[in-house]
Amino acid sequence: MDAVVVIFVTGLISLFLGMYHKPMLALTSNLLGLSTAFTLFFLYGTYNSVLKSHFFSLVYDGSGVLLSLLSIVMTALVLIMGYNSQSKDRSNYADLTSLMMFSLTGALCLIGFxxxxxxxxxxxxxxxxVYVLVGSRRGNQASAEAALKYFFTGSFATAILLFGIALVFGATGSFNINEIGFAILSGLYTPELMIPGALMILAALLFKVGAFPFHFWTADVYEGSSKPVLAYMSTTVKIAGxxxxxxxxGLIFGNLKGNWEMVLYVVIIVTLFLGYLSAIQQKSMKRLLAYSGISNTGIALLSIMSGADHGSRNIVIFLLAYGASALVLLVVAQFAQDEENDLEELKGIGYRYPFLGIALLIALLSLSGIPPFSGFFGxxxxxxxxLVNHPVLSICAVLSSVIGAYVYIKLLLHFFHKESTLKDVRLNVASIIVITVASLLLIGGWLILYI
Amino acid sequence: MELILLPLLFGIVSFFIPGRWGRISSLLFAAISLVAVTVKLFYFQPDVKEYFVNNTGTYVLGMTFNMAIDGLGILMLGLSNLVIFLVALSNFNREEASKPSFNGLLFLMQFGLNGVFAAEDGILFYMFWELTLIPVFLMLYWYGAKENHKNLLTFFLYTLFGSLFMLLAILAWGAYTPSYDYNKLMYAAVPSQYVCWIFTGFLLAFAVKIPLFPFHTWQPPTYSTAPMAGTMLLSAIMLKMALFGMIKWMIPLSYSALKFWQLPVIILGIIGILYGAVIALRENNMRKVFAFASISHLGLIAAGIMIFSFDALMGSIIQMVNHSLIAVGLFLCADIATNRFGTSDLQQMGGLAKVAPRFGFWFAVTVLIALSVPLTAGFIGEFLLIKAVFEYQAVFGILAALTLVLGAVYMIRAYQMSSMGAPKITNVADLHWNEMLVLALVAVLAVFLGLYPNGIISLVKPSIQHMLENVQDTTNLIK
Structure with missing residues (x-):
C-alpha cells in the first residue's frame, strides 16, 4: 500500500524539519503528506475494489478503506488542533507530529491486516x-506518570497478545487469517491451544480499546496527556483498535463463538454502564471523556455480537461520530486556562460564542444519540x-444511552448557561477549521451509508 | 411538501432577523404557514392519502423518507400550525418575541411537529419526534425560570427514556420487513410473542409524553417553570404527538397486543382523570392547576383511544383539537394573571376581573369552554368519549363522567380565586389587543366546532374507517 509508505515518509521528513523550529513548515508538510495518502486511498477504494492488491498482506475492504480515510482525516484535524495548542511552546511540535505520523502508519496496518x-x-x-506522546508534557508529573503507567500496562497486554498469537499458531500452524479461519471451520485445530489463545488475544485487545475489566488505565492516562494527544487517542487509536x-x-474466531460469546456479553454490559456512571461526577473534560469513552467502546463492541457480515460496516459511522464529537469537545476545552478543572471555567461558553455553541450542541446531541446527527445513526x-438475537443487550444499550444523555445534557446546560465567568477567548483559525470540519462530519457523515 | 419545509426555512431565517423585526416577522411567518395549511385543507380529498415523498425502492437501513397525509394527518398539521400561530400571536407584546433565538426555536419546533404528523416511515417518525424535543428544551432553558435545571433534566431524560424504547420497538418491527415504510410495517409478519413487547415499547414513549398516571411526574414542575410559549407548546401540541402516535402507529401496527394492554391502560387513564382532578382541586399554583387539569383531560382521551372503536376515536380526535385550544387559552390567562400579580399563587390573587374587566370576561369564556358546556367542541368530544367508556365498562364510564363535575369545581375555583372577590391589586393593564385576539379566536373555534363537529368528522372519517378495516384485515392475516 503506497499510502502507508507515503505517511511513513512524511513522518520521517517532519522529524528532520524539527531542526528548523518552524511549526508551520512541519504542519504544511504533514498535511501535504496526509492529503496525498488520502487521495491514494480514495483511488484505491474507487478503482481497485475488485482486484485487491496485496502489499505485505495488507488488504482493505469497503469499511477498511472508509476507516483508513477517516483516520487520516482525524489525524489531520488533530495536527491542526495541536498546532493551536502549542502556541506557547512550539519547539517540539515537529517531533510530536512525526510521532503521530508513525503511529498512524501502524493504525493503517492494523486496519488492513x-x-x-x-x-x-x-x-x-x-x-x-503513543506511549511517548502521552509523556510529552515536559515537566508535568501527571504526564510522566501517565506515560509510565500506560507503557507498563500496555506492554503487559502486548505480552499476553503475543502469547495468544503463539498459541493460535500452535493450534493451526499458520499466521494467515484465512488459513486459520479455514482450519477452524473444518475443525483442523487443537482446541486446547486454540481457545486459550483466542481468549488471550481478545483480552489484550479489550485492554487496548479500554473495555471492562481492563479499563483502569484510561482515566489516568487521558488526564495526563495533553488535549491533542487525547484527541488522537480517542479518534485514530480507537478506530484502529x-x-x-x-x-x-468476525473473520477468524467467528466460528468459535460459543467459547467467547458469554464472556463478551458480560464485558459489554458492564462496560456500557460503568463508563457513564463514573462520568457523572467528573470535573474535568479529560476525565469525562475518558469515562464516557469507556461506555462508547461498549456500544461499539455490540458490532461483534451482531454476527452479521456487515458488523464492521456498522461501526464506521459510530466511530466517525464519536471521534468528531470528542474533537469538538476537546477543542472547546482548549480555551480554558486551567488544564485540569476546566469545566467550571467553561461555564456559559456556548451562550456567549454562538459559533462554539452550535458546535457543542451538535457534538453533545450526537453523543447522546439524538437524530439527525451521525451519532444517532451509528x-x-x-x-x-x-436487537433480534440479543434483545437484552439492546435494552442495556438503550438504558446506558439514557444515562449518557444525562451526562451530556448536563454538560450542555452548563455550556449554555446565561451567566458565565469565562474570560474572553480568542477564536483562532486552527480551532475554527477543526470545529467546522468535525461539525460537518457530525451533520452529514452518516450519508456515507449511501455510497 | 411546502408545509414541512417552510417552517425549517423560517426557523433558520429567524435566527438572523434582528430583534426589532422579530415579532413582526414571526407573526408573519406563522400566518403564512397557517394560510398554506388552510388552503390545503379546503382542497383536501379526505379519502385519498396524499404523498409528499413516495419512495418505493428499499434504501440503506430500510429508510425511505416517505411522507404522506390523510385526513387525520392534515387535521393534526392544521392544528400544529394553528397553535404555532396562536403562540406567536400571544407572545407578540412580550419580550421574548423580539429575541431571534426564540423565534428560530419556535419555527424549528413547528418543523419537527409537522414532520411527526406527516411521517410515513418509522425511523423518520422517530427522528422528527426527537427533533421536537430539542427546540422546546432550549426554549425552556433560556426563557424559563432560573432555577429550572433539575426539572429540565428530568423532563429531557424522562422523555428520552420513553422514546428510546419506541425506537427499539420500531427497529424490532422493521427487522421483519425490508423497509420502515408505514405500509410495509403494517403487513410485517412479526412473531406473535414479540408483538406485545413491541406494543410495550411504543406505550412507554407515549405514556411518558401524554403523560399517563404513573409517568406524569415530570409534567407539573416543568409546566410551572417554563415560559408561557413553552408551556403552550408542550401542552397544546407536543402531547398530541403522543395521542396521534397511539392512533396512527402503536395500535394499528401491534393490534393483536391491544387485548392485553387495553384494560391496564384504560384503568391508568381513569386513575389519571381522578388523580389529576383531585390534585387540581387542592393546588394553589395556578399553572399547576391547569397542568393537573391537563393530566385529567388527557387520561380520558387516552382511555378513549385504547377502546379503539369508531365513536371513541372520533371523540378522542375532537377532544384533542379542543384540548389544544383550551390549553392555549388557559395558559395564556394563567400567564397574564401571574404577570399582573407577580406571583402564581392563587391565595395571593383576587379581584382581577374588577380591575381588568376585559380579562375577566375572556377568562370566563375560556373557563366555560374548558368546562365543556354545550355548544362547545368539548361537549361533543367528552360526550362521545364517556359514552364509549361507558359501553366498554359501566363503572369506568361513571368514574370518567366525574371529570365533568370535578372539572367544573377546580376550574371555577381557579377563576373565583384569581378574578373574584376584593381586588388585591389596583392599576393594572387590561388585556392587550393581541391577547384578546387569541382568546377570541380560541372561543370562536371552540364554538364553531361545537356547532359543526361534522367538519372534523367528515375530514377524518375515511382515514379512521380505513384504519379500522385494515386492522381487522391484518389480524385475520396473522391468524
Whole structure:
C-alpha cells in the first residue's frame, strides 16, 4: 500500500524539519503528506475494489478503506488542533507530529491486516509512539506518570497478545487469517491451544480499546496527556483498535463463538454502564471523556455480537461520530486556562460564542444519540443488528444511552448557561477549521451509508 | 411538501432577523404557514392519502423518507400550525418575541411537529419526534425560570427514556420487513410473542409524553417553570404527538397486543382523570392547576383511544383539537394573571376581573369552554368519549363522567380565586389587543366546532374507517 509508505515518509521528513523550529513548515508538510495518502486511498477504494492488491498482506475492504480515510482525516484535524495548542511552546511540535505520523502508519496496518505478523506489527507501531506522546508534557508529573503507567500496562497486554498469537499458531500452524479461519471451520485445530489463545488475544485487545475489566488505565492516562494527544487517542487509536477487534472476532474466531460469546456479553454490559456512571461526577473534560469513552467502546463492541457480515460496516459511522464529537469537545476545552478543572471555567461558553455553541450542541446531541446527527445513526445501526438475537443487550444499550444523555445534557446546560465567568477567548483559525470540519462530519457523515 | 419545509426555512431565517423585526416577522411567518395549511385543507380529498415523498425502492437501513397525509394527518398539521400561530400571536407584546433565538426555536419546533404528523416511515417518525424535543428544551432553558435545571433534566431524560424504547420497538418491527415504510410495517409478519413487547415499547414513549398516571411526574414542575410559549407548546401540541402516535402507529401496527394492554391502560387513564382532578382541586399554583387539569383531560382521551372503536376515536380526535385550544387559552390567562400579580399563587390573587374587566370576561369564556358546556367542541368530544367508556365498562364510564363535575369545581375555583372577590391589586393593564385576539379566536373555534363537529368528522372519517378495516384485515392475516 503506497499510502502507508507515503505517511511513513512524511513522518520521517517532519522529524528532520524539527531542526528548523518552524511549526508551520512541519504542519504544511504533514498535511501535504496526509492529503496525498488520502487521495491514494480514495483511488484505491474507487478503482481497485475488485482486484485487491496485496502489499505485505495488507488488504482493505469497503469499511477498511472508509476507516483508513477517516483516520487520516482525524489525524489531520488533530495536527491542526495541536498546532493551536502549542502556541506557547512550539519547539517540539515537529517531533510530536512525526510521532503521530508513525503511529498512524501502524493504525493503517492494523486496519488492513490479513495475517498475525502484520497485526502485531501494526499494533506495536500504533502503540509505541503513543506511549511517548502521552509523556510529552515536559515537566508535568501527571504526564510522566501517565506515560509510565500506560507503557507498563500496555506492554503487559502486548505480552499476553503475543502469547495468544503463539498459541493460535500452535493450534493451526499458520499466521494467515484465512488459513486459520479455514482450519477452524473444518475443525483442523487443537482446541486446547486454540481457545486459550483466542481468549488471550481478545483480552489484550479489550485492554487496548479500554473495555471492562481492563479499563483502569484510561482515566489516568487521558488526564495526563495533553488535549491533542487525547484527541488522537480517542479518534485514530480507537478506530484502529476497535476495527481490528471486530475484524478479528468476525473473520477468524467467528466460528468459535460459543467459547467467547458469554464472556463478551458480560464485558459489554458492564462496560456500557460503568463508563457513564463514573462520568457523572467528573470535573474535568479529560476525565469525562475518558469515562464516557469507556461506555462508547461498549456500544461499539455490540458490532461483534451482531454476527452479521456487515458488523464492521456498522461501526464506521459510530466511530466517525464519536471521534468528531470528542474533537469538538476537546477543542472547546482548549480555551480554558486551567488544564485540569476546566469545566467550571467553561461555564456559559456556548451562550456567549454562538459559533462554539452550535458546535457543542451538535457534538453533545450526537453523543447522546439524538437524530439527525451521525451519532444517532451509528447507535441505530449497532443496536438494530443485535436487537433480534440479543434483545437484552439492546435494552442495556438503550438504558446506558439514557444515562449518557444525562451526562451530556448536563454538560450542555452548563455550556449554555446565561451567566458565565469565562474570560474572553480568542477564536483562532486552527480551532475554527477543526470545529467546522468535525461539525460537518457530525451533520452529514452518516450519508456515507449511501455510497 | 411546502408545509414541512417552510417552517425549517423560517426557523433558520429567524435566527438572523434582528430583534426589532422579530415579532413582526414571526407573526408573519406563522400566518403564512397557517394560510398554506388552510388552503390545503379546503382542497383536501379526505379519502385519498396524499404523498409528499413516495419512495418505493428499499434504501440503506430500510429508510425511505416517505411522507404522506390523510385526513387525520392534515387535521393534526392544521392544528400544529394553528397553535404555532396562536403562540406567536400571544407572545407578540412580550419580550421574548423580539429575541431571534426564540423565534428560530419556535419555527424549528413547528418543523419537527409537522414532520411527526406527516411521517410515513418509522425511523423518520422517530427522528422528527426527537427533533421536537430539542427546540422546546432550549426554549425552556433560556426563557424559563432560573432555577429550572433539575426539572429540565428530568423532563429531557424522562422523555428520552420513553422514546428510546419506541425506537427499539420500531427497529424490532422493521427487522421483519425490508423497509420502515408505514405500509410495509403494517403487513410485517412479526412473531406473535414479540408483538406485545413491541406494543410495550411504543406505550412507554407515549405514556411518558401524554403523560399517563404513573409517568406524569415530570409534567407539573416543568409546566410551572417554563415560559408561557413553552408551556403552550408542550401542552397544546407536543402531547398530541403522543395521542396521534397511539392512533396512527402503536395500535394499528401491534393490534393483536391491544387485548392485553387495553384494560391496564384504560384503568391508568381513569386513575389519571381522578388523580389529576383531585390534585387540581387542592393546588394553589395556578399553572399547576391547569397542568393537573391537563393530566385529567388527557387520561380520558387516552382511555378513549385504547377502546379503539369508531365513536371513541372520533371523540378522542375532537377532544384533542379542543384540548389544544383550551390549553392555549388557559395558559395564556394563567400567564397574564401571574404577570399582573407577580406571583402564581392563587391565595395571593383576587379581584382581577374588577380591575381588568376585559380579562375577566375572556377568562370566563375560556373557563366555560374548558368546562365543556354545550355548544362547545368539548361537549361533543367528552360526550362521545364517556359514552364509549361507558359501553366498554359501566363503572369506568361513571368514574370518567366525574371529570365533568370535578372539572367544573377546580376550574371555577381557579377563576373565583384569581378574578373574584376584593381586588388585591389596583392599576393594572387590561388585556392587550393581541391577547384578546387569541382568546377570541380560541372561543370562536371552540364554538364553531361545537356547532359543526361534522367538519372534523367528515375530514377524518375515511382515514379512521380505513384504519379500522385494515386492522381487522391484518389480524385475520396473522391468524
Amino acid at each position: 490479513r495475517d498475525f505478523f502484520m497485526f502485531f506489527i501494526g499494533l506495536e507501531i500504533l502503540s509505541i509512539p 476497535l476495527f481490528a477487534l471486530v475484524q478479528l472476532m 447507535k441505530l445501526l449497532l443496536i438494530q443488528d443485535v
